[in-house]
Amino acid sequence: MGCDGGTIPKRHELVKGPKKVEKVDKNAELAAKWRYCALSQEKLKRPIVACELGRLFNKDAIIEYLLDKSxxxxxxxxxxxxxxxxxxKELNLTDNPAWEGERHNIKGDRYEDMHCAMFICPVVGLEMNGKHQFLYLxxxxxxxxxxxxxxxxxxxCHKCGDPFQEDNLVMLNGSKDEVEKLQKAMEEHRLKAKTAKKSKKSRDTKVSKSLESTGSCDTSETQSTSLNGEGSSGSCGDSAPGPSTSGECSKVLKAPAGPIAGSKRSIQEMKDKSETYKSLFTSHSSAKRTKDQTSNWVTHTPYHF
Incomplete structure (x- = not known):
């Protein structure tokens, strides 16, 4: 069974030892995080967005995922x-002037620097290649x-001048511990926003109910005073004594005199109106036709009397 012909096998050929652990190339790992979308695994291209956990995505990939999650x-x-x-959040990135693109070494006759990145820090000038920690606001x-x-x-902010706090800083492509901290902060923020939304909704419903109740009370009081006239003033003062109610009743009673709502009082009968004002309406005598001006047929027009 083999080993014939004078061959001398070695120990590693006969005895199986422990398997070697495969190590991930650091350059490939950094390139996968900082050059490729975390969802579609395509190369990052503008517009680029980041989530609350610091992962980088292409915006079109996120839109496609949200449109069809199934x-x-x-x-x-x-x-x-x-x-x-x-x-x-859509990122406001600063381009690297030393970046020549992906096709600058098509022939393979030039040295390709794997640490050269598309974007840099606008303040210090460090390249965003994974060797340095980057944050976004x-x-x-x-x-x-x-x-x-x-x-x-x-x-x-050093770039746009907007104010910010330390809570607004999010680490990009952080370690496992940093991602866990960001996840806890995200859950707390969402819980606070949810409770604030519920409290605002309940407050709005209470305000609307109180406005409806006060509005119905005011309309009922005004209707009773307008229909009853002077006789309702005594009942209002007797039923609800106090400074607030007496003030409301006095305001209703001190309303300017005029035609009662729902009455058919003609404008021509108003003594406080001038003759020129009355002549603007079709009920004035100057707007009416005489018997000689009337025709033998009836025309459907609002000016026919």
Whole structure:
């Protein structure tokens, strides 16, 4: 059974030892995180968005996922926390002037630097290739290196000038511990927003109910005073004594005198109106036709009397 012809086998050929653990190339791992979309595994291209956990995505890939979540896609667990476009922020990135593109070394006769990135920090100039930690602001979407924010301490964005707080900073492609911290902060933020929304909704319903009740009370009081006239003033004062109710009743009683709502009093009978004002209406004598001006037939017109 083999080993004939004077062959001398070695120990590693006869005894199976432990398997070697395959190590991931660091350059390939960094390129996968910082150059490719975490959902579609395609190369990152503008517009680029980031979630609350610091993962980078192409915006069109997120839109396709939100439009059809039932489709079978790989890596859907990385976007399970994204419910709408409000959960992601479009990044305001700074281009790297040394970036020549993907096709500068088609022939393969030039040295290709794997650490050269498409974007850089606008303050320090560090390349966004994974060797340095980068953060983005949830308020404006500007991206900076951690070194820039540590050396130049300020509460105003270095690029657009918008104010921000430490809670608005999110680490891009952080470690497992940093992702866990971001996930806890995200859950707390969503819980606070949910409770605030419920309290605002209940407050609005209470205000609307109180307005409806006061409005119905005011309309009923005004209708009773307008129908009853002077006789209702005594009943109002007797039934609800106090400064507030007496003031309301006095306001209703001191209303300017005029035709009662629903009455058929003619404008021509109003003594406080001038003759010129009365002549503007068709009920005036000057607008009526005489018997000589009337025709033998009837015309459907509002000016016929």
């Amino acid at each position: 489709a079978e896609r790989p890596n859907t667990e990385v976007v399970a926390h994204i419910r709408s476009l409000k959960d992601v 949830q308020t404006c979407g500007c991206v900076f290196s951690e070194r820039a924010l540590r050396e130049v301490k300020t509460e105003i």
